[in-house]
Amino acid sequence: MKHLRCLFLLCLIFFSNFLSAHPHIFIDCSADFVFDRNGLAGITIDWLFDEGYSSSIIYDYDKDEDGSFCAGEIKMIEKESFSNLKNFSYFTHLSSAGKAYDVKSVRDFSVEITTGRVRYIFFVPYVVCAGSSCKNVELSMHDETYYTTMAYVKKDPVRFKNSSQYVCGFKIIEDKNDSYYFGQIFPKKIIMEFKRRNEQK
Amino acid sequence: MNRNRLLAVFLLLLFSPAVFAADNPFFAKKSKLKTAITVRYPAPVQWVIKKIAPVQQRLTARLTVLTRQLKRRHNSRLLIKLCFFAFIYGVIHALGPGHGKTIIFSYFLSEQAEAKKGVLTGTIIAFMQSLSSIIIVSALYLFVRHAHMTSIENFSRVIKPVSYGLISLVGLFLMVKPLKVLLQKGRSGQNKNSEYSADRGSMLSLAFAVGIIPCPGAVILLLFSMSMQVLKIGVLLVLVMALGMAATISAAGVLSIVFRRGILNLFPGRKKSVEIFRPFAALAGSFVIFFMGLVLFFISL
Numbered sequence: 452m453k454h455l456r457c458l459f460l461l462c463l464i465f466f467s468n469f470l471s472a473h474p475h476i477f478i479d480c481s482a483d484f485v486f487d488r489n490g491l492a493g494i495t496i497d498w499l500f501d502e503g504y505s506s507s508i509i510y511d512y513d514k515d516e517d518g519s520f521c522a523g524e525i526k527m528i529e530k531e532s533f534s535n536l537k538n539f540s541y542f543t544h545l546s547s548a549g550k551a552y553d554v555k556s557v558r559d560f561s562v563e564i565t566t567g568r569v570r571y572i573f574f575v576p577y578v579v580c581a582g583s584s585c586k587n588v589e590l591s592m593h594d595e596t597y598y599t600t601m602a603y604v605k606k607d608p609v610r611f612k613n614s615s616q617y618v619c620g621f622k623i624i625e626d627k628n629d630s631y632y633f634g635q636i637f638p639k640k641i642i643m644e645f646k647r648r649n650e651q652k
Numbered sequence: 653m654n655r656n657r658l659l660a661v662f663l664l665l666l667f668s669p670a671v672f673a674a675d676n677p678f679f680a681k682k683s684k685l686k687t688a689i690t691v692r693y694p695a696p697v698q699w700v701i702k703k704i705a706p707v708q709q710r711l712t713a714r715l716t717v718l719t720r721q722l723k724r725r726h727n728s729r730l731l732i733k734l735c736f737f738a739f740i741y742g743v744i745h746a747l748g749p750g751h752g753k754t755i756i757f758s759y760f761l762s763e764q765a766e767a768k769k770g771v772l773t774g775t776i777i778a779f780m781q782s783l784s785s786i787i788i789v790s791a792l793y794l795f796v797r798h799a800h801m802t803s804i805e806n807f808s809r810v811i812k813p814v815s816y817g818l819i820s821l822v823g824l825f826l827m828v829k830p831l832k833v834l835l836q837k838g839r840s841g842q843n844k845n846s847e848y849s850a851d852r853g854s855m856l857s858l859a860f861a862v863g864i865i866p867c868p869g870a871v872i873l874l875l876f877s878m879s880m881q882v883l884k885i886g887v888l889l890v891l892v893m894a895l896g897m898a899a900t901i902s903a904a905g906v907l908s909i910v911f912r913r914g915i916l917n918l919f920p921g922r923k924k925s926v927e928i929f930r931p932f933a934a935l936a937g938s939f940v941i942f943f944m945g946l947v948l949f950f951i952s953l
Contacts, residue, residue: 475676475868477709501709502716503876510879532678539677596677600705 474600477501480592481604484643485574486613490581491588491645495559495612496543498571499604505569508532513564520562529560533571542601544591544638547579581617585646591638595631602639609641619645676868679805704744711741715889716876723882731885738873738889742778742896745869751897752777752862753904755819755941759858760908762826762937770905773855775898780863782894784811785870786887793878811865816949818861823942826854830934858941869893 483495500508512524512532520528536542537555545552559574579586592601609621621643630637718734721727746753756777760770870890877886912933 474705474708475872476678477705477712501712503712503872506716506879507872507875510875535679536677542677594677596675598675598677600709602706602709 474597476504476599478599478601479604480601481608482590482641483610483612486617491577491579493574493576494590495572495574500569502567505567508569509564519564525562528562533560539594542592542594543575545577546589552577581645581647583647585644588643590641593631593638597636616648617645618648676805708744711737715741719877719880719882719885722885723880734889735892738892739896742893743900746897746900751901753901755862755944756901756905757908758937758940760905761912762934765909767906767909770909771902773859774902774905776859777863777901778894778898780859781867782870782890784864785866785874786890788866789871789874813949815861815865816945820942820945820949822854822858822861823938823945826938827935827942830931833931
């Protein structure tokens with residue numbers, strides 16, 4: 452009976468616990484919060500793919516084999532290997548003041564090759580007006596199907612652009628109240644806070 | 653372990669997300685399957701789940717770096733190292749969904765078999781999945797002189813309903829025998845002594861049905877080696893990776909065989925109870941295969 456119990460446990464571990472360990476694409480990501488005079492204007496997202504997946508993108512789209520993508524090649528990549536992500540909110544999950552925002556469109560898509568790895572860069576318009584009190588924005592980058600796994604880069608995962616008028620700060624937390632992929636993975640969220648800087652008289 | 657607990661574990665295994673292998677979201681439409689189901693595990697298990705993805709990432713990075721090095725200078729020690737990492741990658745990669753572990757587990761729950769049959773079926777599935785990846789990538793390369801990721805994804809999308817349909821048919825076929833026994837028993841009121849041993853035909857059909865879907869992990873490895881113009885090394889790596897995958901999938905088969913034996917040993921000296929249990933176990937296992945195949949078939953359409 453004891454042995455059988457062990458077997459049950461083994462089966463449970465074998466079939467349920469490790470099943471989420473199945474990503475095929477690995478992305479190192481970072482975010483630039485871009486401000487204008489009204490407050491937050493949007494976020495520039497940077498995805499650096501693993502070398503294996505990058506090689507298939509390079510092989511498929513770098514037709515002239517010059518080690519970079521021209522405008523036409525970038526257009527093709529956007530059409531064939533990026534635009535479908537609108538069905539997955541571009542793996543970009545945003546909310547502010549507890550209100551979730553479904554990312555339906557992005558702009559300024561570009562692709563680079565950095566030491567053999569493909570980098571996608573695009574801008575997600577997301578307006579949050581600044582005030583004298585703190586506003587917060589929550590950003591999580593993850594693929595709910597877990598086909599792709601995303602991790603924030605160690606060095607400067609979050610940067611601020613045109614932020615001289617604002618006081619900004621961020622922290623990255625593992626949100627235990629939120630989960631995806633059948634509740635097995637907890638997303639890492641960037642919580643960014645900002646407010647208008649007090650003018651010196 | 654009481655009956656309710658046993659049933660709960662069985663249902664958890666049956667409806668575990670292992671069944672639902674995801675498509676590449678960069679190309680595929682969003683799954684119709686709602687991911688509202690949540691499965692929470694104890695903290696140490698959750699920790700393992702968290703750790704496995706970075707391990708896979710490190711392994712793939714290691715494989716790509718070593719392949720580059722091997723291209724620059726041919727070195728047998730480097731090749732052995734590369735094969736070692738490909739094997740480990742295969743073992744870990746097959747722990748994820750979409751490699752037929754749940755199917756093989758259900759099959760050997762329903763059919764009586766020796767452990768070596770579990771190993772054999774697992775090995776056939778792993779090599780079939782790798783071979784189908786090699787065939788599709790090489791064929792596209794030979795005929796189109798280019799193997800687009802999109803073409804491979806399109807091919808996978810076509811082959812998936814075929815595979816799931818076949819799995820469902822095998823399940824249906826396996827249900828016939830225990831159903832016959834149960835119907836006969838119902839008519840005569842007697843327990844007929846019958847064996848449900850795994851025959852070569854059903855084992856091979858199942859292995860074929862599960863194995864025809866190319867493994868995306870192997871495809872990415874092949875495309876990488878093709879882009880590096882070392883396709884032969886890529887093929888070798890995928891075959892070694894298949895060995896690793898075979899170890900994991902076979903373990904599922906062997907585990908199921910031992911598990912079945914353990915259940916039957918619960919009734920020592922009660923031959924009659926065992927005879928009653930056997931057709932039900934066979935029917936349940938084959939129904940799981942049939943049902944999973946059917947669900948996956950409709951999801952993949």
